[in-house]
Amino acid sequence: MAALTILYFAWVRERIGVDGETVARPPAGTTIAALLDQLARADAGHADAFRERGKLRAALDQQFAPLDAEIGAARELAIFPPVTGG
Amino acid sequence: MGARLHVRVSEADFDPGAELAALEALPGGAVASFTGLVRDDGGLQALRLDHYPGMTARQIEAIAQSAAARWPLLGVTVIHRHGTMALGERIVFVGTASAHRAAALESCAFLIDWLKVSAPFWKQAIRRDGTADWVEAQAADDARAAGWDRT
Numbered sequence: 001m002a003a004l005t006i007l008y009f010a011w012v013r014e015r016i017g018v019d020g021e022t023v024a025r026p027p028a029g030t031t032i033a034a035l036l037d038q039l040a041r042a043d044a045g046h047a048d049a050f051r052e053r054g055k056l057r058a059a060l061d062q063q064f065a066p067l068d069a070e071i072g073a074a075r076e077l078a079i080f081p082p083v084t085g086g
Numbered sequence: 087m088g089a090r091l092h093v094r095v096s097e098a099d100f101d102p103g104a105e106l107a108a109l110e111a112l113p114g115g116a117v118a119s120f121t122g123l124v125r126d127d128g129g130l131q132a133l134r135l136d137h138y139p140g141m142t143a144r145q146i147e148a149i150a151q152s153a154a155a156r157w158p159l160l161g162v163t164v165i166h167r168h169g170t171m172a173l174g175e176r177i178v179f180v181g182t183a184s185a186h187r188a189a190a191l192e193s194c195a196f197l198i199d200w201l202k203v204s205a206p207f208w209k210q211a212i213r214r215d216g217t218a219d220w221v222e223a224q225a226a227d228d229a230r231a232a233g234w235d236r237t
Contacts (some may be wrong), residue, residue: 010136010208011220044193059206060139078138082223085135085207086122086167086178086198 002021002066004071008049009080012056015049033067047056050079057082087152090161090183091140093146095137097169102179106150106176109183112160119181120198124171131214135168135177138206142166149200153182156196157189164197166205170212195235 003027013019015031026035033053040047050056056064070079091113094100102121109117124133151161161183171177180197184190209221 005136009206010210013136026220054151059138059141062138062144064204072094076140078141080138080206081208083203083206084209084221084223085137085205086227 003076005076006077007076009078011081012049012079016043016045028070028072028073031068032060032065032077032079033073035071035077036067055081089159091147091150091154092161092163093143093150094165095142095146095168096165097167097168099176100165100179102176105165105179105181108159109181111117112183112184112207114160114183114190116185116187116190116203117181117183117195118187119179120174120194122178122198124173124175124177126173127211129215130211131175132172132212133177134170134210134212134218136208136210137166137168139214141206142168145205146201149197149204152200153193153197157184157193158186159189159193161185162193162197163199166201166207168207199227199231199234202227225235 003022004025005022007020008016036050040050057080058067059078061076106117106119146164150164153162159182163181165179167177180194182190182193210218211221212218
């Protein structure tokens with residue numbers, strides 16, 4: 001079965017306690033937000049990290065994507081707070 | 087048109103003088119630059135910058151390319167550090183070279199404004215009392231970057 005790699009950064013990583021994980025690719029049509037709901041139901045750390053959706057940003061295959069985007073055939077999903085570089 | 091684009095993401099410090107000299111060697115006549123340093127905002131000991139290794143350089147290159155598409159540039163240099171930086175240390179360098187001062191100055195401002203909101207870095211403030219907290223993104227930074235779309 002195809003796999004999806006999920007990467008976490010900054011306080012998202014700290015709350016979950018790992019810098020990434022691999023999950024089975026969700027069914028066609030699944031959005032990033034729906035996958036976050038599913039992960040949050042299974043684990044308190046994920047629930048804590050994903051509670052404030054307005055403070056989460058995402059990237060699919062290293063391109064920024066809104067949380068309502070479908071995961072589709074992407075191989076890598078990243079979840080992180082709004083960026084603070086520069 | 088081939089602007090010389092130079093992007094580097096690294097833990098290592100850099101030499102702004104050497105970077106400026108490389109831009110001055112281009113046949114332009116105008117070089118502008120911005121250097122961002124770790125600022126003491128009261129109680130700060132160091133900044134730690136986390137980043138998304140696969141995405142960072144690609145994202146900065148895309149920003150540099152959009153600057154080169156918008157202004158007549160001969161060269162763009164962007165250096166962004168990650169890791170731990172003490173007070174006063176350099177974090178980021180943006181340099182632009184052009185035949186014209188307006189293009190050099192405006193594109194330099196555009197680059198740093200867009201880096202702040204679209205390069206995947208996260209700053210953590212490490213305080214002298216031993217605590218550490220993640221710096222929150224500022225709505226004003228988003229507004230500044232978005233402002234370039236309207237000009």
